[in-house]
Amino acid sequence: MVDTQYNTPITFVHKFETNDIYIKREDLYPFSFGGNKARKGSYFYEDILNKKSDYIVTYGSSSSNHARVIANIAAKLNIPCMIISPYDKKKETYNKKINDLLGAKYIFANINEISSVIDKTVNNLKEQGYNPYFIRGGGHETLGTKAYIDCYKEILNYENINNTTFDYIFFASGTGTTQAGLCVGNYLNKDEKNIIGISIARKSEYGKKIIEESIEEYFESSETLRNSSSSNIKKKLKFEDEFIAGGYGNSGDDIKICIDKIMKNYGIPLDETYTGKAWYGMEQLIKRNKIRNKNILFLHTGGTPLFFDYLNR
Numbered sequence: 643m644v645d646t647q648y649n650t651p652i653t654f655v656h657k658f659e660t661n662d663i664y665i666k667r668e669d670l671y672p673f674s675f676g677g678n679k680a681r682k683g684s685y686f687y688e689d690i691l692n693k694k695s696d697y698i699v700t701y702g703s704s705s706s707n708h709a710r711v712i713a714n715i716a717a718k719l720n721i722p723c724m725i726i727s728p729y730d731k732k733k734e735t736y737n738k739k740i741n742d743l744l745g746a747k748y749i750f751a752n753i754n755e756i757s758s759v760i761d762k763t764v765n766n767l768k769e770q771g772y773n774p775y776f777i778r779g780g781g782h783e784t785l786g787t788k789a790y791i792d793c794y795k796e797i798l799n800y801e802n803i804n805n806t807t808f809d810y811i812f813f814a815s816g817t818g819t820t821q822a823g824l825c826v827g828n829y830l831n832k833d834e835k836n837i838i839g840i841s842i843a844r845k846s847e848y849g850k851k852i853i854e855e856s857i858e859e860y861f862e863s864s865e866t867l868r869n870s871s872s873s874n875i876k877k878k879l880k881f882e883d884e885f886i887a888g889g890y891g892n893s894g895d896d897i898k899i900c901i902d903k904i905m906k907n908y909g910i911p912l913d914e915t916y917t918g919k920a921w922y923g924m925e926q927l928i929k930r931n932k933i934r935n936k937n938i939l940f941l942h943t944g945g946t947p948l949f950f951d952y953l954n955r
């Protein structure tokens with residue numbers, strides 16, 4: 643265990659439609675403005691140290707929390723970081739400004755050329771004698787899944803200490819390893835929570851397929867699970883695509899009202915790209931499915947710099 647893996651607090655927020663809503667503050671994960679990318683990042687940090695890599699290459703847009711965390715890990719390790727990024731029309735974002743401060747370098751490319759640019763970059767670095775470490779966008783790797791299996795244990799630990807049980811976990815789901823990890827955690831611990839990912843961009847069919855692949859990859863990577871079937875986990879997958887509000891980075895008035903309400907009443911910053919959609923989606927699903935008298939955990943996946951982008955609009 644390295645000095646970068648931590649627990650995050652769970653606190654009570656309010657009663658909503660007779661349910662008790664709690665929040666797990668992954669946004670307070672104590673590295674580089676926190677969030678699920680910081681938790682995943684701590685596992686990459688350890689792996690980079692073990693592999694003695696001397697260059698990090700990753701993918702991320704200008705809003706990417708993942709790219710920021712990885713740039714910060716590279717800075718901490720005092721090795722260079724190259725971010726392959728799609729051209730986008732967004733003005734300066736805070737994540738981009740932080741990356742500049744951290745000394746990350748960028749290669750911009752058209753979205754359909756990204757994977758070939760990544761291959762070329764990694765190969766060039768190898769030819770130059772580097773030992774590069776590549777991380778897929780969003781920290782979409784088996785280590786990312788592992789991070790959220792361990793996070794699930796933290797949640798169970800909280801339940802044991804506080805003599806309570808959460809019936810539901812809601813959160814923003816994107817590239818999918820946060821959800822894959824929580825679902826595998828649920829399975830490994832023979833637990834029965836409803837785990838509901840609110841899609842921030844992908845339609846259900848594609849989003850689910852990617853999460854299923856992450857679950858399978860994790861099973862294959864694990865000596866104890868390699869010969870087990872993951873079909874029961876896959877059957878229970880819940881990935882809701884109704885709240886994507888026009889896709890990645892887009893939002894709507896309902897989501898903005900929700901962000902303002904949660905900040906004013908509880909001092910918790912949400913954002914338009916991820917957590918605002920998830921909170922809004924959670925409220926809608928509670929109402930529509932008439933969920934009553936349950937204990938509900940909202941996993942706040944982070945993105946604090948995006949809250950400041952929201953203020954800048």
Ligand SMILES: *Cc1c(COP(=O)(O)O)cnc(C)c1O
Nearest residue numbers: 707816817818820916943944945
């Ligand atoms: C990346 C991100 C997500 C989605 O996490 P995945 O593991 O990619 O599904 C959710 N919320 C925030 C704030 C993020 O940065």
